[in-house]
Structure formats: structure tokens, C-alpha cells
Amino acid sequence: MAEEVKVFGFWASPFSRRVEIALKLKGVDYEYFEEDLSNKSSLLLKYNPVHKKVPVFVHNGKAIAESQVILEYIDETWKNSPILPKDPYGRAQARFWASFIDEKCLPALWKASWPCEDHEKVKDEAREHLKTLENELKDKKFFGGETVGFVDIVANFIAYWLPLIQKATAAELLTEEKYPKLYQWGHEFENHGVVKEKLPSSDQLIAFFKDYFERVSTSK
Incomplete structure (x- = not known):
């Protein structure tokens, strides 16, 4: 079964781009959803009800918010090309x-x-x-x-x-x-x-x- 990876972001956000850079370094395919931050989508609000902001990362239906948390999750899930030190x-x-x-x-x-x-x-x-x-x-x-x-x-x-x-x-x-x-x-x-x-x-x-x-x- 193919993995489902989605990123909800905003084109000018460095925080959104962090997630995309990490996924690209790992060679992970994903679907990108551009958000209008003045009119946030119902999916964004559903996946990130606490902060209501981008980026949001969705992996096989499970949503994760906050870019640093997402980066660590990506690094732990896809072991190739590590972005965090091993020790x-x-x-x-x-x-x-x-x-x-x-x-x-x-x-x-x-x-x-x-x-x-x-x-x-x-x-x-x-x-x-x-x-x-x-x-x-x-x-x-x-x-x-x-x-x-x-x-x-x-x-x-x-x-x-x-x-x-x-x-x-x-x-x-x-x-x-x-x-x-x-x-x-x-x-x-x-x-x-x-x-x-x-x-x-x-x-x-x-x-x-x-x-x-x-x-x-x-x-x-």
C-alpha cells in the first residue's frame, strides 16, 4: 500500500519550506496543499485545531503540527539521509x-x-x-x-x-x-x-x- 504524505503550507513561509526541504532530502513523495492564510481551509483547522497555522504534515491520515516536531518525525520515519546526528x-x-x-x-x-x-x-x-x-x-x-x-x-x-x-x-x-x-x-x-x-x-x-x-x- 502506498504511503499517503500531505503537506499543508504557504508559499512564502520558511516554516512550510523546512518540511518540504526535509522530504526532498529524503526522497519522499508528497501532495502539497497551498493555504490562504486569510481564509484557512477546513482541513487545516481540522488537522491543527490548536495553533491553526502552517505547516501541517499528514502521514497516513495522522496529522502533525509545528515544523521542528515534523522534521524530527520525518527523520525518525525515513531513516535514509539523516538530518539529525546519530549520537x-x-x-x-x-x-x-x-x-x-x-x-x-x-x-x-x-x-x-x-x-x-x-x-x-x-x-x-x-x-x-x-x-x-x-x-x-x-x-x-x-x-x-x-x-x-x-x-x-x-x-x-x-x-x-x-x-x-x-x-x-x-x-x-x-x-x-x-x-x-x-x-x-x-x-x-x-x-x-x-x-x-x-x-x-x-x-x-x-x-x-x-x-x-x-x-x-x-x-x-
């Missing part, structure tokens, strides 16, 4: 850095990209988090070593979305001069053969963020 310490470290990215980095980077109160203070916090990641990366090609892994996938926003937001808004956070290792890592990640196939159009994303920036600016 317990390595797995714990990967989880730690993934949590740091989602709980600390992304909120700060997002806030620092748009007009807000205490903008310089917010940008300083965002830059401090980027420096922490720069130091953790050391001389590795990817956070997990020589291949794309769990932390890299979770950090996809920093590698691809953030530079495009910077182009849309003229914000300056992640630069090659200030964070050479992190900048190079982002370049390697977005140009990875498999990853590249699952990234949204840069032109579409820039237009999307320019529109968002205009709405944020005019609402002030």
Missing part, C-alpha cells in the same frame, strides 16, 4: 541550536527588519544573535558538518529569507563583512541542489516583503 549528544546540541534560532534569533531578526520602537536596540539584539551563530558555525560548511542537517533547515530563514528582506527594505543585518562565515554558509545552503528546488522565487518574495513593508510603514 545522543549531537542530537541534543542540534535541538538546542534549533530552539535558539526559533525562540531568540527569528523574533529578533524579524522585528529588526521593520520600523519599530527602540529600533537600534532591537537591531543590536539581532546582531548579537547572528554573532552567536557565526561563532557556533566555526569552520564548518554547514552546522552539522559537510551535509545539510536539522539546524541548517531550521535556519533557512536566515540563509534565504533575511537577505531578501534586506533587499526589500534596505535593512542591513546579515552582511559578508560582519559575518563572513554565516554569510558563506547561507550561500552554500541556498545553492545546495536539493534545497534550491524547494525555495520560493526570490523576485516573488522581494515583492511580497516590499508590499508588507509599505503596509507596515503607512500604518505607523
Whole structure:
């Protein structure tokens, strides 16, 4: 019997794209459902009644929400091309850095990209988090070593979305001069053969963020 794999996502969401990248790395076929986040489908609300957001992953009728939880499920279900380290310490470290990215980095980077109160203070916090990641990366090609892994996938926003937001808004956070290792890592990640196939159009994303920036600016 063929396995049923479904992904409910939104084209511009880095969280949705995490799931698609992991499935592509594993070679797992899936059916994709694009969601209108202003008019969410009944299936999305049924499968994720708690958070009511994307991504939602459905495997043989069983639904899973939250991108990091989904990534771990995918890695445990399809053993080929592992994205988490095999040893317990390595797995714990990967989880730690993934949590740091989602709980600390992304909120700060997002806030620092748009007009807000205490903008310089917010940008300083965002830059401090980027420096922490720069130091953790050391001389590795990817956070997990020589291949794309769990932390890299979770950090996809920093590698691809953030530079495009910077182009849309003229914000300056992640630069090659200030964070050479992190900048190079982002370049390697977005140009990875498999990853590249699952990234949204840069032109579409820039237009999307320019529109968002205009709405944020005019609402002030």
C-alpha cells in the first residue's frame, strides 16, 4: 500500500519550506496543499485545531503540527539521509541550536527588519544573535558538518529569507563583512541542489516583503 504524505503550507513561509526541504532530502513523495492564510481551509483547522497555522504534515491520515516536531518525525520515519546526528549528544546540541534560532534569533531578526520602537536596540539584539551563530558555525560548511542537517533547515530563514528582506527594505543585518562565515554558509545552503528546488522565487518574495513593508510603514 502506498504511503499517503500531505503537506499543508504557504508559499512564502520558511516554516512550510523546512518540511518540504526535509522530504526532498529524503526522497519522499508528497501532495502539497497551498493555504490562504486569510481564509484557512477546513482541513487545516481540522488537522491543527490548536495553533491553526502552517505547516501541517499528514502521514497516513495522522496529522502533525509545528515544523521542528515534523522534521524530527520525518527523520525518525525515513531513516535514509539523516538530518539529525546519530549520537545522543549531537542530537541534543542540534535541538538546542534549533530552539535558539526559533525562540531568540527569528523574533529578533524579524522585528529588526521593520520600523519599530527602540529600533537600534532591537537591531543590536539581532546582531548579537547572528554573532552567536557565526561563532557556533566555526569552520564548518554547514552546522552539522559537510551535509545539510536539522539546524541548517531550521535556519533557512536566515540563509534565504533575511537577505531578501534586506533587499526589500534596505535593512542591513546579515552582511559578508560582519559575518563572513554565516554569510558563506547561507550561500552554500541556498545553492545546495536539493534545497534550491524547494525555495520560493526570490523576485516573488522581494515583492511580497516590499508590499508588507509599505503596509507596515503607512500604518505607523
